[in-house]
Amino acid sequence: MIFRHVGRWLAYLLIFFFTSTILAVVAFKYIPVYYTPLMVLRCMEQIADGRTPKIDHQWVPLSQMSHNLPQAVVASEDNRFLEHHGFDTEEIARAYLESRRGGRERGASTISQQTAKNVFLWPGHSWVRKGFEAYFTVLIENIWGKERIMEVYLNSIEMGDGIYGVKAACRHSFDKDCGDVTKHEAALIAASLPAPLERDSKHPSGRMLNRAGKVVDLMGKIETMPWGRR
DSSP states (O other), X not given: OHHHHHHHHHHHHHHHHHHHHHHHHHHHTTSOOOOOHHHHHHHHHHHHTTOOOOOEEOOOOGGGSBTHHHHHHHHHHOTTTTTSSSOOHHHHHHHHHHHHTTOOOOOOOOXXXXXXXXXXXXXXXXXXHHHHHHHHHHHHHHHTOHHHHHHHHHHHSXXXXXXXXXXXXXXXXXXXXXXXXXXXXXXXXXXXXXSTTTOOTTSOOHHHHHHHXXXXXXXXXXXXXXXXXX
């Protein structure tokens, strides 16, 4: 009897989980993502440090962003973005082989995976979180599509202390609208993404400038992104 009740409640929980998560993904296909779990977490950290919570974020449609921005982040973060279905198996295999050979461990997350994590999950590296990340990645790839994934990614990514999304980042770093940034400025923003709390595109280090130059070169070698203001 006990096992029957437990099994029934587990079934209810699974039905609730799948129904609620699918509905949430469908809703965010059309509704702007104004807040993410990471924003809330960062505010809690700021309060714990005795600081005033800060969220500098404003949603902007992809059509109002410079086409240089999606081009730069794809060149820097995920150059097979238009080809894969959420997971870059080639990059995953390469990262695995490098770690087996004693090389530096590095991530192989795609823009789709990063977007799923930013919008629906918490930061971390546990297998449980990775499992949820894979689940949400499959959902957004199939429900949102590449254009919406890119739009949400560029609007939700952390780009500095309390700074989220390209609109706030472009205003902070270059004092201009995100629809007007140059190729080099977009590359500087992309170069800051692996460590946005340590790298400042407004005051780039020599190493960051070098990375931005490589991103600009890569931008000319990958397929042109079909989105953004030209």
